[in-house]
Amino acid sequence: MPVRVRFAPSPTGLLHVGALRTALYNFLMANRDGGQNILRIEDTDRTRYNPESEAEFISTLKWIGIEFHEGPHVGGPKAPYRQSERKEAGIYEPYWRQLLAVGKAYRAFETPQELDEMRQFQQINKMPTGYFGGEWRDASPEKVAEAEAAGKPSVIRLKIPRGEKIVIDDVVRGRLEWDSDTVDDPVLIKADGMPTYHFAAMVDDHLMEITHVLRGEEWVSSAPKHKVLFDAFGWTPPVWVHCPVIVGNDGKKLSKRHGATRVLDYGAMGILREPLKNFVALIGWAPGNDQEVMTQEELIHAFSIDRLQASPGRFDLDKLRWMNGVAIRALSPEDLWDTVSAYLADPWTKKYWSTPDPEPIPGAPDHAVVLAELETLQKAMTDQPDLARKALLLEQERVLTLAEFGAACSFFFGEEVKFEEKAVQKWFGEAHAGKMFSDFQAELSGRSEVSVEDCERMVKGWAELNGFEKLGPVVHPTRVALTGKTVGPGLFELMSALGPHEMSRRLSAAKELLRA
RNA sequence: GCUCCGGUCGUCUAGCGGUUUAGGACGUCGCCCUUUCACGGCGAAGAUCGCGGGUUCGAAUCCCGUCCGGAGUACCA
Numbered sequence: 001m002p003v004r005v006r007f008a009p010s011p012t013g014l015l016h017v018g019a020l021r022t023a024l025y026n027f028l029m030a031n032r033d034g035g036q037n038i039l040r041i042e043d044t045d046r047t048r049y050n051p052e053s054e055a056e057f058i059s060t061l062k063w064i065g066i067e068f069h070e071g072p073h074v075g076g077p078k079a080p081y082r083q084s085e086r087k088e089a090g091i092y093e094p095y096w097r098q099l100l101a102v103g104k105a106y107r108a109f110e111t112p113q114e115l116d117e118m119r120q121f122q123q124i125n126k127m128p129t130g131y132f133g134g135e136w137r138d139a140s141p142e143k144v145a146e147a148e149a150a151g152k153p154s155v156i157r158l159k160i161p162r163g164e165k166i167v168i169d170d171v172v173r174g175r176l177e178w179d180s181d182t183v184d185d186p187v188l189i190k191a192d193g194m195p196t197y198h199f200a201a202m203v204d205d206h207l208m209e210i211t212h213v214l215r216g217e218e219w220v221s222s223a224p225k226h227k228v229l230f231d232a233f234g235w236t237p238p239v240w241v242h243c244p245v246i247v248g249n250d251g252k253k254l255s256k257r258h259g260a261t262r263v264l265d266y267g268a269m270g271i272l273r274e275p276l277k278n279f280v281a282l283i284g285w286a287p288g289n290d291q292e293v294m295t296q297e298e299l300i301h302a303f304s305i306d307r308l309q310a311s312p313g314r315f316d317l318d319k320l321r322w323m324n325g326v327a328i329r330a331l332s333p334e335d336l337w338d339t340v341s342a343y344l345a346d347p348w349t350k351k352y353w354s355t356p357d358p359e360p361i362p363g364a365p366d367h368a369v370v371l372a373e374l375e376t377l378q379k380a381m382t383d384q385p386d387l388a389r390k391a392l393l394l395e396q397e398r399v400l401t402l403a404e405f406g407a408a409c410s411f412f413f414g415e416e417v418k419f420e421e422k423a424v425q426k427w428f429g430e431a432h433a434g435k436m437f438s439d440f441q442a443e444l445s446g447r448s449e450v451s452v453e454d455c456e457r458m459v460k461g462w463a464e465l466n467g468f469e470k471l472g473p474v475v476h477p478t479r480v481a482l483t484g485k486t487v488g489p490g491l492f493e494l495m496s497a498l499g500p501h502e503m504s505r506r507l508s509a510a511k512e513l514l515r516a
Numbered sequence: 517g518c519u520c521c522g523g524u525c526g527u528c529u530a531g532c533g534g535u536u537u538a539g540g541a542c543g544u545c546g547c548c549c550u551u552u553c554a555c556g557g558c559g560a561a562g563a564u565c566g567c568g569g570g571u572u573c574g575a576a577u578c579c580c581g582u583c584c585g586g587a588g589u590a591c592c593a
Contacts, residue, residue: 487553
């Protein structure tokens, strides 16, 4: 039987990392076994509904490469795929009527205030909290009819059997067992007629013929209720797979401090989708061999739910950055160019960097500075594509994110070199610097381009002629003159990329600084 | 409080009763390469497998207890 899985988010907020992983595991599983991946929108809570949420889920997932065979945006044989629409279509009603008719569910007429008081009482008396029957679970039909006739609002609750063991088999945790007396009667239908998650999701999972439910660990405590519901209908439950939570590197709930919670922001930070996927898949799952860097195809092939971890996983931004660097370095020159230009053209990139960091991480570059550098790079890629191409290639192995290309390449394009004070102090004190710069200028004059080899010959020749055994005192001042920095690509490559004219211009400026 | 779940280097993990002096990766540190940084190569430190008992000739691996951490405890999902 082919696998049918579903990713069923509630459209209340943004797509965060934990949800991404669940979506990814669903996707990997479906694609490995030639099954179907279904998107279902669980919008039964009208008070928390966020109209932008669904679009964000779909577009983010699409960006990362997760597609669905069925869903509200693509349709499918089990449409509609939004629970609010399914409710309107009357899909749920026959099912709760059936439960009511056979006495496996009942109407309860407590007001929210009454329930509140009940909970307080339970807490004070150190009793388990929850609705274990109240006065309605076993109320006579006459009493219920009377309350209904009086127009009292009511909910429909599931009648959890008492004095039994409820057992479910979870792929990740094995056999899970509850004493049914500790499980309270959940609301199936709210007073406004909307189904709750417990009801809608189970009915839909059955109707949509879902074979495996991969969901977050926050659902394990509701699992017995879901099992009872499947039993009440006489349906075979799907295989439940409860994935552990993802926490920050300090063990706390994931927040901005740990990188970002919103998946889209990782793209804006210059994280490529392949390493992001690769990294997220590896929190809580490992293929069992030593392979870590994997393509999507390899992930699909290697993925298996019985290798899922039961313990919570931490999100290690450093490792993500490393993986991202590996991916950037693996890009061909053409792909590198395309990837960077797409990144710079993405409106989300600009939006992200134009917003000041609400919680600045010490040592991290200022958003405004990054934005300016990225804009400079983007401009250069259209105005001076040859130079920009060389700059990108020279910095490729030095950056960990796409955003870092901005700072790394900036010295190639500026009208004026921005000198780092430390660099100037360290290398412009050398007495020979001025003469050396002039000599280079003389040698460069009249030429329109120089090869890397020419530059090497020129610099090494000058060193030999002037009695320098080590290249350092020659190379470093020149680097500072040309880039303003002490770090960067190989000097000869960088010189050749800049070209004779630009080099000469910068050497003149450096000589001015020397005199001052 | 109650219910359930989890616990191997700082982090992600391998391990499924003996081949384990517990392996790999990130991070850290050192060396090499080298004009710097990075890349790459080599190497080091780092986990008595939360703790305590048992079972066994033998346990990270099985059992019990204990501690710590997490999730749930809504007419939210």
